[in-house]
Amino acid sequence: MAAPHPDGAANGRDSDPGSEPGTAHDRDTDPWSGAGPIVKREPAVKLLNPVSGLEPLAWSEDHRVSAASSSSVAVMEVLCDPRSGAQDLLVQRSSIPLPDRVCVLKVGPEKEVQQAKDKLASSKDPAISQAFMLDRVMNPNVGNLAPLRGMKYACWSPLGCDSNGRSLLASLTLDGRLTLHGSPRSLHWSPLVDLTDMYGRMLEEKDYSLPGAEAPLGPLDDPAELRRRYRMQSPVRMEWSGVCTTQEVQTNNECKDVGTVLLAVLMENGDVVIWHFQLPFVDRDSVVSCNTIRSGVSAPSVLAWWEYEHSGRKMSGLIVGSSVGPVKILPVNLRAIKGYFTLRQPVVLWQETDQIPVHNIKCISLFHPHQKCNCSLVVAARGPYVFWCLLLITKAGLNVHNSHVTGLHSTPIISMATNRYAGSIFTCSLDGSVKKLKPIFTEAAITFKQELVALPEGVAGRRMHGIALSPNGAYLALVSADGLVNGQHPVSRNYQVQFITLKTPEEAAAELLSSTIQNLFQQADLLDLVRLKVLQDKRIPPHLLEKLDDKLHTCGTPYPWRLKLFLYRVLYQSRQKASAEAQWWLSHEDTKVFIADEETGEEDSEEPSTAEDPTTTTTATENSNEAEGGAIEEQTSEIIAWIEEMESHLAREHMKRVLGEVYLHTWITENTSIPTRGVCDFLSSDTTYNDRTAKVLIGHIFKKMNKQTFPEYCSLCKEVLPFTDHKQAVCSNGHIWLRCVLTYQACQSLKYRRCLLRDSIARYAVPEDPDWIKKILQGPCTFCDFPLC
Ligand SMILES: [Zn+2]
Numbered sequence: 001m002a003a004p005h006p007d008g009a010a011n012g013r014d015s016d017p018g019s020e021p022g023t024a025h026d027r028d029t030d031p032w033s034g035a036g037p038i039v040k041r042e043p044a045v046k047l048l049n050p051v052s053g054l055e056p057l058a059w060s061e062d063h064r065v066s067a068a069s070s071s072s073v074a075v076m077e078v079l080c081d082p083r084s085g086a087q088d089l090l091v092q093r094s095s096i097p098l099p100d101r102v103c104v105l106k107v108g109p110e111k112e113v114q115q116a117k118d119k120l121a122s123s124k125d126p127a128i129s130q131a132f133m134l135d136r137v138m139n140p141n142v143g144n145l146a147p148l149r150g151m152k153y154a155c156w157s158p159l160g161c162d163s164n165g166r167s168l169l170a171s172l173t174l175d176g177r178l179t180l181h182g183s184p185r186s187l188h189w190s191p192l193v194d195l196t197d198m199y200g201r202m203l204e205e206k207d208y209s210l211p212g213a214e215a216p217l218g219p220l221d222d223p224a225e226l227r228r229r230y231r232m233q234s235p236v237r238m239e240w241s242g243v244c245t246t247q248e249v250q251t252n253n254e255c256k257d258v259g260t261v262l263l264a265v266l267m268e269n270g271d272v273v274i275w276h277f278q279l280p281f282v283d284r285d286s287v288v289s290c291n292t293i294r295s296g297v298s299a300p301s302v303l304a305w306w307e308y309e310h311s312g313r314k315m316s317g318l319i320v321g322s323s324v325g326p327v328k329i330l331p332v333n334l335r336a337i338k339g340y341f342t343l344r345q346p347v348v349l350w351q352e353t354d355q356i357p358v359h360n361i362k363c364i365s366l367f368h369p370h371q372k373c374n375c376s377l378v379v380a381a382r383g384p385y386v387f388w389c390l391l392l393i394t395k396a397g398l399n400v401h402n403s404h405v406t407g408l409h410s411t412p413i414i415s416m417a418t419n420r421y422a423g424s425i426f427t428c429s430l431d432g433s434v435k436k437l438k439p440i441f442t443e444a445a446i447t448f449k450q451e452l453v454a455l456p457e458g459v460a461g462r463r464m465h466g467i468a469l470s471p472n473g474a475y476l477a478l479v480s481a482d483g484l485v486n487g488q489h490p491v492s493r494n495y496q497v498q499f500i501t502l503k504t505p506e507e508a509a510a511e512l513l514s515s516t517i518q519n520l521f522q523q524a525d526l527l528d529l530v531r532l533k534v535l536q537d538k539r540i541p542p543h544l545l546e547k548l549d550d551k552l553h554t555c556g557t558p559y560p561w562r563l564k565l566f567l568y569r570v571l572y573q574s575r576q577k578a579s580a581e582a583q584w585w586l587s588h589e590d591t592k593v594f595i596a597d598e599e600t601g602e603e604d605s606e607e608p609s610t611a612e613d614p615t616t617t618t619t620a621t622e623n624s625n626e627a628e629g630g631a632i633e634e635q636t637s638e639i640i641a642w643i644e645e646m647e648s649h650l651a652r653e654h655m656k657r658v659l660g661e662v663y664l665h666t667w668i669t670e671n672t673s674i675p676t677r678g679v680c681d682f683l684s685s686d687t688t689y690n691d692r693t694a695k696v697l698i699g700h701i702f703k704k705m706n707k708q709t710f711p712e713y714c715s716l717c718k719e720v721l722p723f724t725d726h727k728q729a730v731c732s733n734g735h736i737w738l739r740c741v742l743t744y745q746a747c748q749s750l751k752y753r754r755c756l757l758r759d760s761i762a763r764y765a766v767p768e769d770p771d772w773i774k775k776i777l778q779g780p781c782t783f784c785d786f787p788l789c
């Protein structure tokens with residue numbers, strides 16, 4: 001066994017108490033002070049039920065980790081909140097329960113199906129009757145076997161698929177029900193569509209003979225045909241494509257950007273069903289089309305999208321792997337999506353039927369430093385090996401290099417994780433060893449640097465079931481059960497999800513600074529490492545602040561301002577904690593003055609032991625503490641002033657953008673839901689704000705408004721709501737309404753959306769809103785980039 005700590009499994013439990021990392025003292029010291037970037041983060045999240053299915057763990061681009069279990073999908077939202085003073089990860093749990101009903105596939109008229117089944121069950125030939133009775137797909141809930149219960153697989157859509165701009169979850173149960181779930185409100189899940197049911201109805205309408213799908217084999221009472229009808233709608237795995245944006249010409253000749261996404265579902269018979277959804281996905285009406293193609297792959301086990309951009313052309317296809325060995329890319333022709341190209345014919349990446357099952361496939365886009373162009377790296381976990389294939393389009397056509405990475409694991413790989421931005425691949429085998437593969441380009445092809453991921457204590461030695469990488473590679477989540485205790489298997493296993501860091505805060509800060517994503521929410525995993533550093537040090541790393549200040553004025557986008565605001569908010573929290581400690585210390589001192597002892601309590605100790613301060617030094621300590629308290633207070637008020645300054649900068653910049661939209665989209669004097677006049681007055685009345693473009697814009701808008709003011713009125717007392725504050729509106733009778741952070745309208749209804757970090761609110765879009773206002777309302781929070789939901 002190639003476990004990193006061979007004896008870890010045996011004494012993992014015993015060595016715990018002494019080094020439990022959960023105590024405050026331990027965590028106040030820098031966890032990265034040791035060697036390497038890998039540190040265990042608390043808390044570990046216990047799962048109520050055993051994990052089930054393949055690749056049970058998945059990490060979404062919007063920072064939600066799903067764990068598929070025998071009773072539900074447990075969802076853990078990892079929230080990077082600057083207002084949380086805690087040094088632990090902030091994990092919010094929710095869950096999507098398994099449907100109550102067993103999934104029954106429709107294969108024909110009920111009576112005929114029953115007759116066909118009876119015929120098979122009562123067949124004199126045991127080869128037919130036994131095979132039929134044991135077939136769990138055809139017999140989900142009859143016979144002596146308990147129905148299959150549990151999740152088989154779950155996967156997250158890319159960002160921007162639901163009405164809040166977040167990800168959707170596609171989940172597949174062991175009995176074959178594929179559903180999409182969305183989270184309309186934070187921590188609430190609702191089923192959006194049952195795709196298994198929808199596909200079954202389509203098949204029924206077309207009499208089980210869809211163009212592109214496997215052709216019928218005979219009448220329904222033919223066992224082969226009955227089996228075919230089941231297998232053609234039993235999903236094996238599914239995978240989301242990236243979001244495709246296309247332009248649609250409206251009736252008024254205006255172009256509108258339309259987002260769509262594809263979900264490819266691999267069926268047991270090798271058919272691939274490609275669902276095409278319009279975004280944002282709302283309900284079954286968001287389904288644009290559904291096409292079936294035949295892969296021709298026998299015993300298909302897994303699929304992945306092949307997405308490749310080459311000299312401005314987007315290529316796509318589907319990579320399908322088989323449980324008997326082969327891997328190939330299929331062309332996917334989608335006439336509906338303009339600007340996307342596909343292959344002329346299938347490309348076989350691995351053709352040997354060597355009985356080594358393909359467990360997982362990932363496709364990574366990389367830049368080839370020698371060929372100076374993009375290339376596509378396909379990696380597949382096959383048994384204990386990683387099969388790789390480098391695809392490159394040159395003048396000579398499609399170039400394919402492939403090989404296997406061997407000697408990685410001594411048992412089959414059970415989980416493989418990678419992400420779009422980082423080229424590294426993580427693999428995990430059942431014995432608990434986790435390896436990292438880093439691709440290194442050579443002139444001809446590629447080699448891989450192998451590294452063992454040294455799992456920290458408490459993680460090492462556990463029985464691993466799956467791993468998942470955070471979107472920017474800052475964290476690795478691992479789902480595991482108890483390993484051996486004193487060489488024995490435990491009586492019952494506890495399943496838990498643990499988190500380890502893969503980067504240091506310094507590396508995370510450097511990535512945030514040089515980021516091309518320019519969005520805090522999308523980089524919240526990196527941000528969380530920096531948050532932790534600021535909380536621990538009670539200061540922002542000076543070189544980070546320096547570089548950020550340079551960017552503030554040269555960059556011209558809100559991103560560096562939002563990053564700085566975030567860091568100051570964390571800094572404020574760290575000071576709150578420091579100040580609370582100082583105050584507690586002072587009051588503590590007062591009661592303890594009469595106690596004499598030799599030792600002096602440490603200044604920054606969180607829990608000074610009950611007894612010990614010499615009377616002689618008390619006054620001095622008190623004074624210094626008072627002075628310290630005063631200094632902290634002064635610094636705190638300075639921080640608050642900075643926070644307010646940055647918030648109003650971001651608000652003013654957004655107001656300018658909103659006014660630009662108003663100017664662009666209103667042709668006559670018009671009363672929109674945006675308090676245009678109020679925003680203009682607010683910007684002009686601010687003497688510290690001297691922006692020429694804003695002044696010019698306001699001048700143009702005033703001309704257009706033609707002396708009209710269109711004030712807002714308080715819905716309770718009908719008084720005018722003045723625009724004196726970008727966060728709230730107060731009428732002369734003292735009624736307070738919060739302002740929408742996106743449109744600045746006073747939100748006078750009880751229903752509104754809140755920023756995930758709770759620092760702002762936004763109103764819901766209503767059907768009367770023109771498209772340009774709806775578009776403004778789709779934006780993220782202007783202070784922090786986090787979604788409003
Ligand atoms: Zn009022």
Ligand SMILES: [Zn+2]
Pocket residue numbers: 755756757758759760781782783784785786
């Ligand atoms: Zn916010």
